[in-house]
Amino acid sequence: MYVAVKGGEAAIRNAHRLLADRRRGDRDLPSIGLDQIVEQLALAVDRVMAEGSLYDRDLAALAVKQARGDLIEAIFLVRAYRTTLPRFGYSVPLDTAAMLVERRISATYKDLPGGQLLGPTFDYTHRLLDPDLAGEAAPEAPATREGEAEPMPRVSDLLGRDGLIEADGDADTDKGPADITREPLEFPLGRDGRLQALARGDEGFLLALAYSTQRGYARSHPFVGEIRIGEVEVEIEVPELPFPVPLGRVRVTECQMVNQFKGSLKAPPQFTRGYGLVFGQSERKAMAMSLTDRSLRAYELGEDLVAPAQDEEFVISHSDNVQATGFVEHLKLPHYVDFQAELDLVRRMRAEFEARGEGGVERQEAAE
Amino acid sequence: MPREREAEINAARHRRMAALAHADGARIAELWTGAGLPVDCEVLRGPETGLVMLRGRIGGGGGRFNLGDATVTRMTVRIPSGEIGHAYALGRDGDKARLSALADALGQSPAYRETVEARIVAPLLAEAEKADRRRRGETAATKVDFFTMVRGED
Numbered sequence: 042m043y044v045a046v047k048g049g050e051a052a053i054r055n056a057h058r059l060l061a062d063r064r065r066g067d068r069d070l071p072s073i074g075l076d077q078i079v080e081q082l083a084l085a086v087d088r089v090m091a092e093g094s095l096y097d098r099d100l101a102a103l104a105v106k107q108a109r110g111d112l113i114e115a116i117f118l119v120r121a122y123r124t125t126l127p128r129f130g131y132s133v134p135l136d137t138a139a140m141l142v143e144r145r146i147s148a149t150y151k152d153l154p155g156g157q158l159l160g161p162t163f164d165y166t167h168r169l170l171d172p173d174l175a176g177e178a179a180p181e182a183p184a185t186r187e188g189e190a191e192p193m194p195r196v197s198d199l200l201g202r203d204g205l206i207e208a209d210g211d212a213d214t215d216k217g218p219a220d221i222t223r224e225p226l227e228f229p230l231g232r233d234g235r236l237q238a239l240a241r242g243d244e245g246f247l248l249a250l251a252y253s254t255q256r257g258y259a260r261s262h263p264f265v266g267e268i269r270i271g272e273v274e275v276e277i278e279v280p281e282l283p284f285p286v287p288l289g290r291v292r293v294t295e296c297q298m299v300n301q302f303k304g305s306l307k308a309p310p311q312f313t314r315g316y317g318l319v320f321g322q323s324e325r326k327a328m329a330m331s332l333t334d335r336s337l338r339a340y341e342l343g344e345d346l347v348a349p350a351q352d353e354e355f356v357i358s359h360s361d362n363v364q365a366t367g368f369v370e371h372l373k374l375p376h377y378v379d380f381q382a383e384l385d386l387v388r389r390m391r392a393e394f395e396a397r398g399e400g401g402v403e404r405q406e407a408a409e
Numbered sequence: 410m411p412r413e414r415e416a417e418i419n420a421a422r423h424r425r426m427a428a429l430a431h432a433d434g435a436r437i438a439e440l441w442t443g444a445g446l447p448v449d450c451e452v453l454r455g456p457e458t459g460l461v462m463l464r465g466r467i468g469g470g471g472g473r474f475n476l477g478d479a480t481v482t483r484m485t486v487r488i489p490s491g492e493i494g495h496a497y498a499l500g501r502d503g504d505k506a507r508l509s510a511l512a513d514a515l516g517q518s519p520a521y522r523e524t525v526e527a528r529i530v531a532p533l534l535a536e537a538e539k540a541d542r543r544r545r546g547e548t549a550a551t552k553v554d555f556f557t558m559v560r561g562e563d
Binding site: 095137209286289 | 419422423426427430431457458459460461462463464465466467468469470471472473474475476477478479480481483485495497498499500501541543544545546547548549550551552553555
């Protein structure tokens with residue numbers, strides 16, 4: 042028999058009213074504007090866009106504000122909003138070689154064409170809290186350096202020439218890339234489907250997996266071939282126009298991880314690669330993604346499957362923080378009837394246990 | 410129409426659409442008012458906001474994969490002289506979509522083409538170029554200049 046229980050409407054209403062009040066905080070302080078969040082909490086906004094899988098700064102900022110800064114809640118809000126919109130189509134693939142670069146570094150080649158550009162990085166800061174930021178002190182304007190814009194070829198294109206590093210791989214088949222937002226997940230996935238899942242995957246989870254590979258659970262001897270951050274043009278082909286329509290630019294972070302590979306029966310020793318591409322400025326996520334992409338290629342490359350980071354089903358099934366938080370957090374919702382049933386069961390087992398008495402247990406152990 | 414002429418027209422139209430798509434909606438409105446361009450049109454579609462799935466390539470140049478969606482707003486209008494204009498741009502700005510669609514339609518009309526070019530497209534492109542140049546200069550200032558340390562005698 043299923044028994045529905047009603048109640049709590051007034052409590053829920055008042056709880057949400059209280060939430061709105063606490064979200065607003067001290068009303069003597071000005072309310073934070075979305076433009077302030079976009080400009081000054083830009084990397085939180087970027088994370089919400091990446092894992093919410095929706096590029097829209099203002100919506101991500103609204104979600105951050107509504108979620109009181111709880112980024113997974115904000116990601117959840119963005120995902121929910123996403124489902125309300127129709128899809129116009131698929132873009133022409135982004136050309137990261139043509140990026141308006143804001144940061145570009147390589148840990149493998151010092152003198153690469155275009156140079157090492159540090160950009161707005163936390164690297165080399167001393168991680169000392171800066172009391173000046175507690176006030177309104179205005180920072181200096183950035184330094185500038187004039188000069189011709191040098192082309193910045195992707196490092197992978199430079200290294201590929203002598204065959205010591207694997208190429209990008211073939212273009213996809215006519216079937217087109219997998220779309221995990223349209224088809225249910227079915228393992229094994231192709232690398233295309235995996236990358237889509239990783240691109241929206243939880244940064245913390247991927248970071249931990251990537252770290253596990255460095256600590257020896259499926260070690261992959263990685264080097265950062267290149268990280269680049271900047272804006273790329275987006276275009277889409279539509280039936281009403283005879284050319285791809287320009288939509289504007291999006292900021293992305295790309296990581297090319299280069300990994301030593303001792304070769305297999307089929308493949309010669311060479312460097313293999315892991316790839317990361319993420320919305321916004323998100324170097325840690327792009328690096329973790331590329332390490333995880335590489336470890337998940339173990340089967341394809343004929344490596345021994347020994348570690349969690351190589352287990353596609355384990356990694357991809359648990360990388361989505363909206364699914365994860367949904368299932369973990371649902372435990373706090375009323376389970377009164379389930380628990381009542383289990384309580385009855387435990388009572389019965391306990392009664393049987395006590396009826397057997399101490400001696401009964403000893404006899405049973407001896408028999409085993 | 411000869412093929413070269415058609416390619417030229419499409420290239421100009423692409424450039425115009427790119428200038429508008431990159432621009433801020435409020436700035437387009439400001440230029441529009443300044444140029445005194447008309448706003449009458451028949452709305453054929455939109456403004457309508459939806460998603461475009463952005464794609465990347467595995468390794469940067471290999472097979473395609475789906476990266477994530479972006480919001481995109483589109484609109485289609487017809488101006489009184491009959492030209493149809495389309496607009497597509499990232500974001501959710503319906504007013505920007507309307508003016509961009511109008512600009513696309515007026516840009517096809519001999520009576521307005523030059524005004525649209527000179528008063529809307531040219532300033533937007535110049536501003537975008539200036540902003541990009543500044544950004545490149547700021548990034549270039551963070552370029553690492555390596556120098557070799559000479560150690561020991563000789």
